Amino acid sequence: MRFNFNSSEPIYLQVAQQVQEAIFTKTYLEGEQIPSTTEISRDFHINPATVLKGMNLLVADGLVEKKRGIGMFVAEGAQSKVVEKRRELFYQDEVVKLISEAQKLQISQTELMELIKRGF
Amino acid sequence: MEGIVVKGIQKNFGKKTVLQDVDLQIKPGKIYGLLGRNGAGKSTLLSIIANRIFPNMGTITLDGQTVFENDKALGQMYLMSERNLYSKSSKLKHLLGTTELLYGNFDYEYAYQLAEKFSLDLNQKFGKLSTGYRSIFKLIVSLCVPAKYILLDEPVLGLDANHRELFYREMVDNYVKTGKTFVISTHLIEEITNSLEHIFIIKNGQIIIDGDVEDVLNKAYLVSGPAKEVAQYTAGLNVIGQEKLGNIQGDYVFGKLDSERVLPDTVTVEKPNLQKLFINLTNTKEENK
Amino acid sequence: MITAKEKSVVFYLFKRVFRQLLFVFMWFLIGGVIFPMTLSLITGSNYNLLQAIRSLELGPTFYLVIGCLALLSYDDFKLLIQNGVSRYTYWKAKVITFIGISVLSQTIAIIYFFLMRLILNGNRWEDYSLFMQVYGGFFKNTTIAYLVSFIFAILSAGVFSLSCILVGSIFSLFxxxxxxxxxxxxxxxxxxxxxxxxxxxxxxxFNAEPWFVNTLNFLVGYDKGGTLNPTMPFIDMVLLGIIVCFGSLQVIKRFKIRNE
Known part of the structure; x- marks a missing residue:
């Protein structure tokens, strides 16, 4: 995990993103235990309340499951959920922007398709 | 009321007012930061809370009871101060023994572990230690003492980067394990920011910010772009600081932005980090120019 | 009467004072007995070890040394406030400690004195004790006179150490x-x-004012008939003890950590 403490992104979101990234890259496999709140707080000296807030986001998204007294585990189907989520984000962040820029440059839909084919 | 409640504290040294109308509450089970520049009044405030010096006005209570001359309340606090109150001729081992005698239930095992981690020989005399190792010894005591409220005044003074890192780690670990309350006074903010839950920023003897780190950061904005547009956009807002590079200007705004105003294309709004916010909040007017 | 914390502080102070006392005493013995003895061995002059042991003035030495130790205040205050002990508790523990250690040391001194008298034919108590010299004549019974003078010696040592606490704590304010x-x-x-x-x-x-002479006479219990009343010095001591005790509490309550 890596945190950018100088970034303007709140730390709890960074915590959630880092774990999500690790699930995506299969660093943590489904059903496997992820580092505890305590471990993360200690290793990166982040306030436990902050780490917990990030973890709760993941629980709410159904990516991570809490098992009482044992710890946190990657939920079944979490990886594909992350992939799905990132695809949606890809569309919203990249594709929409791409099209808007293309329109500004007066690139038509077919021309854009051609360009994409060329780059693929 | 639960926790430590500081009410209407005023402190003068001679004619100089060092603290004025300080009100704050330290609730159990949180890590607090008391941030301020040198001479802002951090140490004085902590010394008053721990009843080492007396305020000219105001009260300090712990769980509703005054801390003034109160063994029970004082026994629930441990203030690690920059000033060394341990006698120079005392052996560290014996100082641990005294702490155990007076506070009770000292965690020796942990203390010996920490001493090893920091490579501190407990058979030495306190007076023989360097500034850094004096800090380390006091930090070890503060982590092992059974007090519920641990007040740390400039805890990493004289510590090298590795030892600072080790301390932050141990403190957070200790916090998770024991649920103790930590109040950390420091002007080295960057390293500690993420460990804190709640901050007080003190400037010229007054508390100017009192809130959870996230809420405080949520209220801070850095508006930057061409000077003219930025000035227009931030006019009338609470601008606490300014950066200028030629025609480019960055205004630090603390508080709400005006949502009615149209943000020009050339102007961007970002969120500054705590360090930047702190510097701008605590700058004097002269330094801003 | 006494809380657990107060007990701990008494224990701490007692141990500390006891250790300091032992340390001073060791030097006292070295300076008073061992050093002259070694010197006499080297120079070959006459040295009477028995005489030295016999005339060891334990009582006054304790008196002075304990008084000096009672003067030191600020260092203990620093350590105790660092460990969450209030000024009142410090004061109480200090008073208990010094009264205790004074009583103990004077008792030991008196026992030593009489042991020396018995075994080594040491000084007579009548010549040694100021109280006996002044008020001894009042008592018909020697045993009672002895007992009363013992109690006075112990009491005065306690009050002396309390006075030193007051003086020392006043100095600690600066x-x-x-x-x-x-x-x-x-x-x-x-x-x-x-x-x-x-x-x-x-x-x-030398012509003292009459009021001065009268007060002095009253304090020492001097009667116009020429007798000296031994209850007066007791009353003086107890009153003085109460005053310095209360005074030192008032001073210690003003203790604070200084910038130095």
Whole structure:
């Protein structure tokens, strides 16, 4: 995990993103235990309340499951959920922007398709 | 009321007012930061809370009871101060023994572990230690003492980067394990920011910010772009600081932005980090120019 | 009566004072017995070990050493406030400690004295005790006179150490620099005062004011009939003890951590 403490992104979101990234890259496999709140707080000296807030986001998204007294585990189907989520984000962040820029440059839909084919 | 409640504290040294109308509450089970520049009044405030010096006005209570001359309340606090109150001729081992005698239930095992981690020989005399190792010894005591409220005044003074890192780690670990309350006074903010839950920023003897780190950061904005547009956009807002590079200007705004105003294309709004916010909040007017 | 914390502080102070006392005593023995003995061995002069042991003035030595130890206040206060102990508790524990250690040491001194008297034919208590010299004549029964004088010796040692606590705590209110200046001023005042007095009274006969003489007489229990009442010094001591005790509480309550 890596945190950018100088970034303007709140730390709890960074915590959630880092774990999500690790699930995506299969660093943590489904059903496997992820580092505890305590471990993360200690290793990166982040306030436990902050780490917990990030973890709760993941629980709410159904990516991570809490098992009482044992710890946190990657939920079944979490990886594909992350992939799905990132695809949606890809569309919203990249594709929409791409099209808007293309329109500004007066690139038509077919021309854009051609360009994409060329780059693929 | 639960926790430590500081009410209407005023402190003068001679004619100089060092603290004025300080009100704050330290609730159990949180890590607090008391941030301020040198001479802002951090140490004085902590010394008053721990009843080492007396305020000219105001009260300090712990769980509703005054801390003034109160063994029970004082026994629930441990203030690690920059000033060394341990006698120079005392052996560290014996100082641990005294702490155990007076506070009770000292965690020796942990203390010996920490001493090893920091490579501190407990058979030495306190007076023989360097500034850094004096800090380390006091930090070890503060982590092992059974007090519920641990007040740390400039805890990493004289510590090298590795030892600072080790301390932050141990403190957070200790916090998770024991649920103790930590109040950390420091002007080295960057390293500690993420460990804190709640901050007080003190400037010229007054508390100017009192809130959870996230809420405080949520209220801070850095508006930057061409000077003219930025000035227009931030006019009338609470601008606490300014950066200028030629025609480019960055205004630090603390508080709400005006949502009615149209943000020009050339102007961007970002969120500054705590360090930047702190510097701008605590700058004097002269330094801003 | 006494809380657990107060007990701990008494224990701490007692241990500390006891250790300091042992340390001072070790030097006292080295300086008073061992050093002269070694010197006599080297130079070959006559040295009477028995005489040295016999005339070891344990009582007054304890008196002075304990008084000096009672003077030190600020260092203990620093350590105790660092460990969450209030000023009141410190004061209470200090008073208990010094009364206790005074009583203990004077008792030991008296026992030592009589052991020496029995075994080594040491001094007579009548010659040794100031109280016996002044008030001894009042008692018909020697045993009672002895007992009363023992109690007085113990009581006065306790009150002396309490007075030292008061003086020491007053000094603790000042910084090191201020303390040095005060001591210097007091010494100067003392020397100049002595010089002035001796100069003045060299030529004029000493004529004290009647009220002064009367007060003095009252305090020592001097009767017009010429007898000395031994209850008066007891009353004086107890009153003085109460005053210095209360005074030192007032001073210690004003203790604070200084910038130095």
């Amino acid at each position: 910084t090191k620099r201020q303390r040095r200046l005060i001591i210097l001023a007091l010494i100067t005042l003392f020397i100049v005062g002595i010089a002035t007095i001796s100069n003045t009274y060299q030529h004029i006969a």
